[in-house]
Amino acid sequence: MIQIAKKKVLLKGMPLEELNNYFVSIGEPKFRGGQVFNWMYNHLATLFGEMDNLPKLLRSKLADDTIIKTLDFVDSQISASSGTKKFIFETIEHNKIESVIIPEENRTTLCISTQIGCPLDCKFCATGLMGYKKNLTAGEIFDQYLLAAKDYGKDNISNIVYMGMGEPLLNYSATLNSLKIFADELTTGISLKKITVSTAGIAPKIIELADSGLKVKIALSLHSCFEDTRSKIMPVNLKYSLKQNIDAIKYYVKRTGTRVTFEYVMLKGINDRQDDINALAKLCAEIPSKINIIPFNSLKHMNPEGYSAQLEPTPKRKIEDFVTRLRDRNITVIVRYTQGDDIAAACGQLATNYS
Numbered sequence: 284m285i286q287i288a289k290k291k292v293l294l295k296g297m298p299l300e301e302l303n304n305y306f307v308s309i310g311e312p313k314f315r316g317g318q319v320f321n322w323m324y325n326h327l328a329t330l331f332g333e334m335d336n337l338p339k340l341l342r343s344k345l346a347d348d349t350i351i352k353t354l355d356f357v358d359s360q361i362s363a364s365s366g367t368k369k370f371i372f373e374t375i376e377h378n379k380i381e382s383v384i385i386p387e388e389n390r391t392t393l394c395i396s397t398q399i400g401c402p403l404d405c406k407f408c409a410t411g412l413m414g415y416k417k418n419l420t421a422g423e424i425f426d427q428y429l430l431a432a433k434d435y436g437k438d439n440i441s442n443i444v445y446m447g448m449g450e451p452l453l454n455y456s457a458t459l460n461s462l463k464i465f466a467d468e469l470t471t472g473i474s475l476k477k478i479t480v481s482t483a484g485i486a487p488k489i490i491e492l493a494d495s496g497l498k499v500k501i502a503l504s505l506h507s508c509f510e511d512t513r514s515k516i517m518p519v520n521l522k523y524s525l526k527q528n529i530d531a532i533k534y535y536v537k538r539t540g541t542r543v544t545f546e547y548v549m550l551k552g553i554n555d556r557q558d559d560i561n562a563l564a565k566l567c568a569e570i571p572s573k574i575n576i577i578p579f580n581s582l583k584h585m586n587p588e589g590y591s592a593q594l595e596p597t598p599k600r601k602i603e604d605f606v607t608r609l610r611d612r613n614i615t616v617i618v619r620y621t622q623g624d625d626i627a628a629a630c631g632q633l634a635t636n637y638s
């Protein structure tokens with residue numbers, strides 16, 4: 284007998300309103316949506332059997348018709364030098380996803396992925412080198428948090444950054460739905476003020492996110508204030524120029540009342556000159572912002588070719604000098620010294636060796 288698999292409804296990843304609608308659509312009272320929301324996102328339930336305030340019959344129907352578990356735990360590694368912990372998860376179709384926990388003095392940040400691979404091909408990024416495989420669903424995005432919280436303790440994760448593999452704003456609706464779940468503070472205890480979405484600069488989507496009403500923080504991967512240089516290291520700049528992105532960021536900051544973070548990977552001879560300091564100072568004077576300086580993490584483990592193979596890190600002393608000069612111009616600068624590079628969990632190193 285040929286069995287045709289029934290297409291199951293993916294409940295994990297639905298924000299409250301969608302869950303309510305689902306239950307109404309199957310002839311159940313709307314409040315079941317809230318109950319299942321609470322079980323999935325607050326109590327980290329992965330089995331309907333646990334949901335003891337739901338009728339038994341409904342539980343078995345849901346088990347037959349729907350999915351509430353999108354990822355499996357595969358492996359984790361801890362960096363001996365920094366305590367950074369990298370998780371490898373697996374989707375139902377056996378794609379691997381990486382998420383990283385970064386403990387710092389006064390906070391612990393979970394860095395989550397929004398795509399498998401990335402289509403943007405930024406020349407300094409390992410994920411770019413591996414190419415693009417697929418968009419994650421909202422469930423797969425949020426499940427990274429749930430699985431990490433299960434392992435590491437919910438109370439031990441204070442901040443979330445959408446800075447893992449992929450470009451969140453190219454997977455806009457799933458990213459937005461995952462943020463809507465985070466926005467319900469009941470689920471995580473983490474307020475949107477502690478969640479940052481990082482983008483390489485998809486200007487129209489920055490505006491859409493500003494208009495979504497979710498006052499999440501935004502980070503722009505800037506890396507150069509000059510259009511030509513930026514296009515060389517980030518080809519996406521040819522599609523959405525720096526000017527378009529800066530205009531979108533100005534709108535975002537005004538609309539949400541937040542401050543933007545500019546991420547800036549230090550590349551020797553490319554973006555570490557006095558001209559770059561002047562341009563950064565001018566930009567930051569115009570926008571409520573801070574700069575995250577990120578030392579460039581080597582891609583040597585990926586055997587890069589072409590322009591990527593030529594990129595070198597700015598030496599540490601030069602970074603320090605660059606930072607001092609920026610601070611002298613009254614700019615808020617934070618240096619993100621590399622964490623977790625011994626387990627390839629540092630910025631731009633997420634490109635799984637497992638797949």
Ligand code: SAH
Pocket residue numbers: 407408409445446447448449450451481482483484502503504546547548577578579580581582630631632
């Ligand atoms: N696509 C999003 C989020 C993923 S990248 C974005 O571009 O913002 C997260 C951060 O890591 C970005 O600021 C990115 O520029 C930085 N990054 C990428 N490769 C890096 C590398 N090799 N060394 C240091 N930082 C890197």
